[in-house]
Amino acid sequence: MAGHMTADEFRRHGHELVDWVADYWESVGSLPVRPSDPPGAVAARLPAAPPAEGDGFAGLRADLDSVVLPGMTHWQHPGFFAYFPANTSGPSVLGDLVGAGLGVQGMLWATGPAATEVETVMMDWLATLLGLPSRFLSSSAGGGVIQDSASSAALVATLAGLHRAGGGGWRSSGVEGARYTVYTSTQGHSSIEKAARIAGIGDAGVRLIPVSPSTLAMDPAALRAALAADVAAGARPALVVATIGTTSTTAVDPLPAIGEICAEYGVWLHVDAAYAGAAAVCPELRWTHAGLEHADSYCFDPHKWLLTGFDCDAFWVADREALVSALTVMPEYLRNVATESGAVIDYRDWGVPLGRRFRALKLWFVMRWYGASGLQAHIRSGVSLARRFADLVAADERFEIVAPHPFSLVCFRLRAGDAASEELLSRINATGRYYLTHTKVNGSYVLRLAIGAPQTSESHVDEVWSLLSTAATDVLAGHAS
Structure with missing residues (x-):
């Protein structure tokens, strides 16, 4: 029977796996980008039942080559031109290694002060690198948090928008009996429609706004008309999602015009820059952020194009209280002195899951x-x-x-x-x-x-x-x- 891995065993096998990853990176360009095996081939290479006794590490290491690699689509391959990139890098992997080794559960400041405060500072660093409006910094009324993906960011923004549109009553009564609406372009990401379903708005409340045939960007006039028609019909607009870099073609929605319309109707504006947001680290590409001062929330994925391994979505709000008030649930077993003082950030109130791992380490690295x-x-x-x-x-x-x-x-x-x-x-x-x-x-x-x-x-x-x-x-x- 295998016992817990000792520090010496971990050190020895860890060195082996670091070498394995480094060798993989050096050779990945010589491998086929995608496997040629049919569905089920990988599963067929695995035993039907788990081992009764622990395996030796040598067998496990060998199976990485015989089971895992032949069944991989290689996202780090230099010939991978599909979807959007999913970069990783040596510093990111090492940061993840440290986070996994620490094994912290940073749901509260009290359960991981460093996990919370490093994340807060990293999100401020990122906001500065991208030239985001100062209202998204933690030193203002806003701040940033790491979500797992832009899909989760869309859901959280939808919940915050519902909370605003429902005057706070939505949190206790839900959406039953009220008609809430969400708006994005026909080129908006599918996660926006999924978020509306999860939040209880449903497909009937999603408005897909036409785009310009030449730019494929949202038509502001069509957005205004849709909002006006819904308000006249008694609906409550909850959220508009504008996109910087749509999935199909990387179209950029006209934020200045969209932002002014959202301000006029008092509707939450979320900006989804999942892929293209990384480009704003370059000053010459920050033209995409014109009008971002109107946004209530903004996100992009460092795990796409900024050398940070999945999962890592950077999500900011201009008013953190608007987000926290929509999501806070405080059971007795989570109460603690630091939280009650009001002097700390508890990221459990900034997203869907209670548990949070130390993802900020890889950003830091x-x-x-x-x-x-x-x-x-x-x-x-x-x-x-x-x-x-x-x-x-x-x-x-x-x-x-x-x-x-x-x-x-x-x-x-x-x-x-x-x-x-x-x-x-x-x-x-x-x-x-x-x-x-x-x-x-x-x-x-x-x-x-x-x-x-x-x-x-x-x-x-x-x-x-x-x-x-x-x-x-x-x-x-x-x-x-």
Whole structure:
């Protein structure tokens, strides 16, 4: 029977696993981006029952190579151009290691003073790096907190918006009998609709606002009309979600106009910058934040493009009391002197879960290792590589770019149409060397190439374009015959 791992055993095996991860990072570019095995292949490699006695570490270590790696989609692969990036980095992994080793449960200041205060300061650091309005700093009435994802941030913002729209009565009576409404563009993330369901608003209360066909950004006039119609019909608008960097195309909603409309109607404005918010570490890309002074809450995911491993969503509010009052539940067993003093932040009141791990450590490690200049260099590299790829696409008359590309995502297609574009994507992904995804833009099938993996270089961009160009020749020949 295996007992608890001793400090010496942990030290020895920990060194082995650090070496394993380092070797993986060095070799990941030589692996297929995605596994070729069918569904169920990984499960078939595992025993049907857990071991009766503890296994030796050597067997476990070997199974990482024989069971886990063959079944992985490699998000850190330099040829991973799918979805949005999910960066990690050495400092982030080490920060997570320390947090896991400490094993703190930071639900209250009293249960982890350092966990709470490091998080508060890290969120202020991030706000400063992004040039966010000072109203989001903890030294004002606002402040930041780490959520697990932008989906959770959307839910928390929805609950805060409901609390405001219901005059505080929503917390005791719920949404039954009242018609609350939520607004986002047709390009807004699916998590906004899911948040409305979880909060009890339901699909009937979600308004998908049309976008400009050219920019794919929310139409402020259509938003105003929808708000006016709902108010006239007796509804209570609870939340508007504007997006900086939509998932399909990275469109940027016009915050100044949207913010003024929200202020006029007294509705909570949440800004979802899950992917593109990281770009604001570069001053030349902060144009996306024009109008952010109108926002009640804002979030972005360092775990997408800022070298911080999943999960880590940075969420700020301009008025923390508005958030806390919507979410606070205080059972007797959580009462303590520090909380009662009012002198501390208890992050249990800032999100859905009570329990909280020490996620701020990886942010601390990342920001201290890279500094502002290192993070800016990473973002600028992605933007530059995307621009290089877009220039190659634009120079080939067989292709067209279908949306603006201010960040590191390029949306493009074959002019020959949907079937040809879909076949092209299938051929590229079948090589195992690169992985792209698709979306629909104004009804047309479009390929998405999202750059962001730390190891991606000009050579990878040039090679994927070469593959696309060659495959396009074959695809177009087949469709012409």
